Amino acid sequence: MADDETMSNLQQRAGMLIEALPYLREFQGATMVVKYGGSIMLDAALRDMVLNDVVLLRTVGMNPILVHGGGPEISEMMRRLGKEPQTVNGLRVTDDETMRIVEMVLVGSTNQGIVAAINMLDGRAVGLSGKDGSLLVARKYEAEGVDLGRVGEVEEVNPEVVRALTAQGYIPVIAPIAAGRDGGAYNVNADHAAGTLAAALQATKLLVLSDVRGVLRDRKDAASLVSALTAAEAERMIAQGQIESGMIPKVQGCIAALRGGVPRCHLIDGRLPHALLMEIFTDVGIGTMLTLE
Secondary structure (H helix, E strand, C coil), X not given: CCCHHHHHHHHHHHHHHHHHHHHHHHCCCCEEEEEECHHHHCCHXXXXXXXXXXXXXXXXXXXXXXXXXXXXXXXXXXXXXXXXXXXXXXXXXXXXXXXXXXXXXXHHHHHHHHHHHHHHCCCCXXXXXXXXXXXXEEEECCECCECCECEEEEEEECCHHHHHHHHCCCEEEEECEEEECCCCEEECCHHHHHHHHHHHHCCCEEEEEECCCCCECCCCCHHHECCEEEHHHHHHHXXXXXXXXXXXXXXXXXXXXXXXXXXXXXXXXXXXXXXXHHHHHCCCCCCEEEECC
């Protein structure tokens, strides 16, 4: 017979399942777009924990779609090849040579590594880039006062291939390389790609996992976490410089999703064990939740 401590632990686990039950019912069949990036992609233990959570979402009847970045890996490869990475407002300056490196790393290495890891965790994943089935079609991103090269802005999403895969029980894993109407490829920021894809799919949620807690009113003060923001408030914080650097595209991706019809977006710290499950299945979420109003 179980001792008192074991019995208490079992009761606690049972209580967690009861707390999750309303959310399991509410989100049955729901599409959840998960953007996965930051240094959590480089830590094998954190990677497997996040991907295990994604497999669990699929197992309990949801349709998770994973959009990944790969900034640290791209920067490392660029330096190995003698190129110094440059960013402007969180966007990588991408000349033609850098574009070849980006595509090689994201599609040829990072994407397939994630697919293999999910399959090893008893999930069923299929890797895609935005070029597959013209999933993401982009034009050149025009930034005031600077030429970012082959950085793309998504102007069209054709999600049929994603819907077909989820209908067959697969987890699509998407690298944010878009097709250009000029026949070339464009480097699309993964946060922007996730936001536009979530809107096109009319996802129930967009969840952005990174190595930050969420939006901070003072980025030097971890206690200044903002638990909830409207799109308008987030835009004001960007204009006032409270949201800056790599956090800008994350918030912009969420705003695009919200204005495209996604009810809620969440910026959460993927370094926390089972952050996805805590956000979706518990009464008290974590990180920053964004809504339209």
